[in-house]
Amino acid sequence: MDTQFAGSDAVADALEAMRKALGDGAVLTARADLDEFRDPFYVLGSAENDVSAAVMPTSVEEVQAVVRIANAHGVPLWTVSTGRNYGYGGAAPRVPGSILVNLSKMNRVLEINEELGYAVVEPGVRWFDLCEALEASGGKWWSSIPDLGWGSVVGNSLEYGRGHTRIGSHAENVAGMEVVLPNGELMRTGMGAMTGNRAWHAYPFGFGPMVDGLFFQSNLGIVTRIGWRLMRRPQKYASCWVHFDGDDIIVPVIDAMRDLMLDETINNYPFLGRGVAANTEGQPDLDPKSEKWALRFALYGYDEIVEAKWKVVERVLGSIPGVTLGRKMFDGTDRIGPLEGIHDDKVQAGIPGMELLDLYKVPFGPDTGHLDFSPVGPLIGTEVLKMVRLVRGMYEEFGEPYAAGMMLLPRSILVVSVMFFDPKDAEKTKKIYENYDPMLQRIAAEGYGLYRAHIFKMDAVAATFDFNDHAYLRFVETVKDAVDPNGILQAGKQGIWPKSLRGKVKS
Secondary structure: OOOOOOOOHHHHHHHHHHHHHHOHHHEEOOHHHHHHHOOOOOOOOOOOOOOOEEEOOOOHHHHHHHHHHHHHHOOOEEEEOOOOOOOOOOOOOOOOOOEEEEOOOOOOEEEEEOOOOEEEEOOOOEHHHHHHHHHHOOOOEEOOOOOOOOOEHHHHHHOOOEOOOOOOEHHHHEEEEEEEOOOOOEEEOHHHHOOOOOOOOOOOOOOOOOOHHHHOOOOOOEEEEEEEEOEEOOOEEEEEEEEEEOOOOHHHHHHHHHHHHHOOOOOOOOEEEEOEOOOOOOOOOEOOOOOEEEEEEEEEEOHHHHHHHHHHHHHHHOOOOOOEEEEEEEEOOOOHHHHOOOHHHHHOOOOOOOHHHHHHOOOOHHHOEEEEEOEEEEOOHHHHHHHHHHHHHHHHHOOOOOOEEEEEOOOEEEEEEEEEEOOOOHHHHHHHHHHHHHHHHHHHHOOOEEOOOOHHHHHHHHHHOOHHHHHHHHHHHHHHHHHOOOOOEOOOHHHOOOOOOOOOOOO
16 A cells, blocks of 8 residues: 655654654664564565554653644554554554554553452553552452453453453443543543542443543544453352354354353353363364364352352253363462463453463464454354354355354354464465455345454445445544544544545555
8 A cells, every 4th residue: 555654754754743742762763663563464574554653652741742743744643552453453554654653651550449449541551460450459359351461451442352251341341531632632531521520430421422432443532541340359260161063052052151141140251162172271272173162151259159150050051962061160369370371261260361372373383373354243043153154164165274263242242263374475365365355245245244353454344334325434434524634543443534535545
């Protein structure tokens, strides 16, 4: 993609102004420094979506200064918290030549409220950092985490990320934001719109329209802090699993799980995987040719409650032919030691790790890349089986191995599949990205939409949300033009373009 911004005089002038505002060390322009911000899962060495520079603010005031300078010079910004959204583009911008605003140095846990159970964090706070802070404060509260602990709490939550504890719907844990708007002004949402409000992070709403949702998967502002709800440490925790062979058993298992989740017998966010063994005594195994399915879930609470729930689980799931059940019991105070090394046990206890990254290196070694394909469907057994067979059929058509990992919500399911490739092989890598487009069209034709997309595919995914001649997209574009008339923030994110670039940047 060509862009008018890379190497332009406007960028050079903006960077000089940013150096004066933030200091020389906060502005990175050397090629060796900027390579870190390329998409690690595209063709290795490709400069296709490079940034022109990166700035590393350490305070809200510095973020405001960067935004104001960008407005004054008409240069685009692309913001990341830590840039670990791998499989979707990492830190790479949608528009080449953008200046990257990397918030990883804004990494303070500002508050842990022991009475009400919430934390207040900046964008650079990783899951590792939050969990360490919770343990240091006494371990009364647990976080939820995604499968990899190196990412940002703020960044993951704003991208509708998921974890595996009772509070695993991370976007729903956000209560109160602080946002730098596209004009550089600072806004607080919810009760935080009142100066000194004492319930800002205790009550998720405010007075008037709730605008927090405008900043999820958004290019309407830069979120500089959030309140994030925590989970009280249980007395007991049971790490449970279900194993079965073949696709047909998906239907009764999914329907049984839906009932168990809706009545809150199971109230975490279970995970169903094909070709990935769960709750083994070592690291998980990746075998895309396997017909084995593994479902993991958790039970939390007082000892007698966990035991009572397990009896219900045994009765409901144990009655399904071909299913085997198992569990491990832990005290709520068990942390790293007793849970060390078993990925499934750790993530359901809110303990961050990096084991899954090792698993994802199996197909092509350390440089293995992957592109995620993530449709959402209703949590109905026949629907899930239909989606699995549809997606697997497309993988087989393209000659690619199929490994699925599905996140169960009480009423819906994220059917995430992973296309593995060797990014040193440019031809094969580009073919993987080409395969994505017909897959998207077929899945959309069946009535399923994606909840996330790689930066190269955001326009295509946005186009599938087409009700009433794309009324949703037109509405958001109207908001974009109103709050960001110069179009400087995250142009093209989620297919939302400012007026000045609409239709001018190729997909």
